[in-house]
Amino acid sequence: MTATDSSRPALGRVLWRQTWPMAIGVLALLGFQLVDSAFIARLGTAPLAAQSFTFPLSFLIIGVQVGMGIAIAALISRAMGAGEALQARRLGSLVLLVGMSVMACLTLLLWALQTPIFTRLGADAATRELIRGYWAPQLLAAWVGALLYFGYSLFRAHGDTRLPGKLMVMTSFINLLLDPLLIFGLGPWPGLGLPGAAWATTIAFAVGAVVLGQRLSRTDWLARRGLSAELRRSAPVFAGIAGPAMISQLMPPLAAMLAISTVAALGESAVAAWGLASRLETLSLMVVLAMTMSLPPWLGRCYGGGDWAQIHRLMRLALRVVVVWQLALGLLMALASSGVAQLLAGSPEVRDELALLIRFLLPSYAALGVCMIVVSAGNALGWPMRAMLMSGARLFAFYLPCLWLGSRLGGLTGLAAGAALGNLMAGVASWLVLRRILASPHRRPALSAGEG
Template sequence: MAIGVLALLGFQLVDSAFVARLGTAPLAAQSFTFPLSFLIIGVQVGMGIAIAALVSRALGAGETGRARRLGSLVLLVGTAVIALLVLALYFAQEPVFRRLGAETASLALIRDYWAPQLLAAWLGAALYFGYSLFRAHGNTRLPGSLMVLTSLVNLALDPLLIFGVGAWPGLGLPGAAWATVLAFGVGLLVLGVRLRGMHWLAGAGLLVEARRSIRPFLGIAGPAMVSQLMPPLAAMLAIAVVARLGEAEVAAWGLASRLETLSLMVVLAMTMSLPPWLGRCYGAGDWGQVHRLMRLALRVVVAWQLMLGMGLALASPWVAEALSGNPEVRDELAILIRFLLPSYAALGVCMLVVSAGNALGWPLRAMLMSAARLFVCYLPCLWAGAWIAGMSGLAVGAALGNLLAGLAAWQLLRRILASPRRSPAESS
């Protein structure tokens, strides 16, 4: 999964790097769309967390028939929900982007980019639901391989569709979105072929299963979706703060956001692969294994993120130069890398605790932890830093917010693991 996440997030960073060659204005326009793209991802991840937890618990308890019915339901309902969300975001685009601080010139660029980008988001959500089903059954190899495949297809298509080749003039900014559409389409074709031979889906008893599972599903998916939707909301508020500093700062922030998700590849891989394992332990009542898994995961996350963060911080001028040739954007991006990247060790701890909470029946605690991370620690520090010292202060404030959130999550996990072994649902 780490290899797959690296490939998937790498192609998003490559998208932004190619778009940066078009100029500051297209990169800033793309950056304005990130919070709404994260909104779609938040809904799909919340639903994926719930289905992975319920399917893995059913498999751990030996209920294979129920696991098949749950798999079918999430594919049908999930794609329909994301389709409705995509349509709503398309028709509401102008007032939403104006509120985020986009000027008329940026809106014109966004208008051509937004429709194919929303189509790509819907295809990506359908692909993610398929990944969730495979992960719930303990198969992380296929999702990881498909992430690599879609990334390679996107990487090959990006320069052709953005800049053109020969007599083909290229599409500019919309070309990045169409490359993603085609890449996800290839992934869905492969996923559909593999699912047909797995016998993980059922066509009968879906209505009865829906009535039976709606409450436990919403009990996990509701708080999980709220937890996942809070980062897009925070991203909207953050980019509104950054927009006051200037267009170059918005472009640098957009590149830093892409680099953030790429640098968190190990954490994201664990948040996808660890919960199904924890869910099976939950179903089997093996709490000793839960404790061992969490301790090991936390050690790996902190060690890896500190090593990666410090290395990138030391190399920040060269990394920024590679991602953006514009001197203004490059200098601002270097500042963000220098302060933010090492702080992701603490952010990784918080993300892991939230992910484990959803898998082990602590969805409300996980949701509250997400809210505290963003609205008590991160945003106030970011805003105060920007107010005091501009872009440098913003970078320091965001890093401090991540550190505070990581410490709070660590204290919460220590109390949970030290408590008597009782039903997590009872302790929520």
């Protein structure tokens, strides 16, 4: 047995230890978002459709924060891999200060532009009125959630995935308790309806932020001095990673906007079913999402240390896990699609359409997961531009054209089949690109390098 062969079980155990806390946390976090939608579905098709129209903008906010989180995690892990602990502390302070400011500006902008945006997405006047009461607390929840995410990024960059996982579970449990109370009310206290779901999320995230702040104050991961000089020095490198990473993360919200515009032409029930399917998509990708959080800091440390052999082993193992897990889960969900739709949807029409979407889409997420892992790894391994191009190709060369053409040819059935085909094509293309990149010889890049 070779040294490489003997290291694989140990490598798998380390990957498991790094990933399972984040997987449980992601499961809890995305699970409560699905529960939100399930509760809202009990209010009727109109509130569920109103919430569904906000998903692309919520993904936009998440895209910006994830892009920044990817960049800071990559820089901190590289600094640690190169033995620059003081620089890592300065970077940790900067991400919290800059991230909070950027996200505050973005949420205020989305509040000011809500009417033209939702009108362009296809929401009528009655739906926009429902959205207005929900959008303000939802944007507040998004800002507090972004603060939490930046804190999670610091812990992950330092190799601690347990605390973020625990806090995700805690905030999800708080949200689950508050949802029915704030949406439907209790006894003499009336419920808030659709806005109650957003307020429940805001309160849950605020509690998590307080706990995270207390734990962060006990570490030595932050610095108070030298921040201005570090900002000037690291800004070009940060922009070189964060810019392409943000564009990569902003492409899915843009694609979601275009997709929901296509779905809106099929009717209100189709929009409601598509919204539930979108929540189910992110929940079913929990292992992939956990790996996109736990794997890049590890890859970044290998990148900083020039250990490309370990990078090869990590990527092969991660892709095997993703394909086997997502394919098994997708086929199981497809077989149980009627029962899942019955559990989540309110009206019979929405249930039938949701079941149809599940049968086509869930198995295709094995290929989608491959693409997500490759894009996430790209930002940690010094080729953010290639990662951005792969993300763009997935959405605009494969997914959206197939989805649009399918809807034109076969309505909702054609749309679902087209989306699944687009995911499959994107996964195969990403795997081929990764093989080509990792097959080429590498030199150890400098810490400040961009595309490698």
